[in-house]
Amino acid sequence: MNASCQLKDQILEAALPDIVFDGWSDLTLTKAIDTLGLDKDIYRATFPAGVADVIAHFSDWADRQMLDQLDATNIEDMRIRDRIRRGVLTRLDVLAPHKEAVRLAMHYWAAPHRGAKAGKNLWHTADRIWQWAGDVSTDYNRYSKRALLSALLASTTYTWLKDDSEDLADTHKHLDQKIERIMKMGQFIGKLKCNKKTTAQAV
Numbered sequence: 001m002n003a004s005c006q007l008k009d010q011i012l013e014a015a016l017p018d019i020v021f022d023g024w025s026d027l028t029l030t031k032a033i034d035t036l037g038l039d040k041d042i043y044r045a046t047f048p049a050g051v052a053d054v055i056a057h058f059s060d061w062a063d064r065q066m067l068d069q070l071d072a073t074n075i076e077d078m079r080i081r082d083r084i085r086r087g088v089l090t091r092l093d094v095l096a097p098h099k100e101a102v103r104l105a106m107h108y109w110a111a112p113h114r115g116a117k118a119g120k121n122l123w124h125t126a127d128r129i130w131q132w133a134g135d136v137s138t139d140y141n142r143y144s145k146r147a148l149l150s151a152l153l154a155s156t157t158y159t160w161l162k163d164d165s166e167d168l169a170d171t172h173k174h175l176d177q178k179i180e181r182i183m184k185m186g187q188f189i190g191k192l193k194c195n196k197k198t199t200a201q202a203v
Helices: 003-022 026-036 041-046 051-070 080-109 112-133 140-162 166-185
Strands: none
Touching (some): 003 026, 003 080, 051 112, 080 140, 112 140
């Protein structure tokens, strides 16, 4: 991890406890920088687009935490759907201590003029999960799989935010139903091209 990313992580992690109370705002971020004893000018130097850049980094931070947790998983004998399921649920597990921050981030991205950047963040997460799952395709299947997983991530995260069932049963049910529906469409697998380290089972 380079120094710039480390600094972004420090600012984000210092801000997360206050976001639940004060939301994603310039004030919250400048307070975090004060807490770290840094110069206020570092905020805009590090996040030129302000809050939008910070929330985008929050997504990247969660992705990296997710991959760290997934790193020890032996996926060789796992079905494709189970790999994807594991990736999605691991990301939600990473975000569980910051559920209100996720809720407020989704509210922030809901503004129409922010849709493109929100979609880019989702796509990046989907790409990382597919790469972890072993997919290295470069043809049209690459884009269709990532588009479908982006939609699945969005709907499952929304369900998770409202879920007060025991052991997140509603979230698991929603995710399983969505994956099953996509598998039946025959588009989720496509022509899965795996790296040499993994051998993906079809279903």
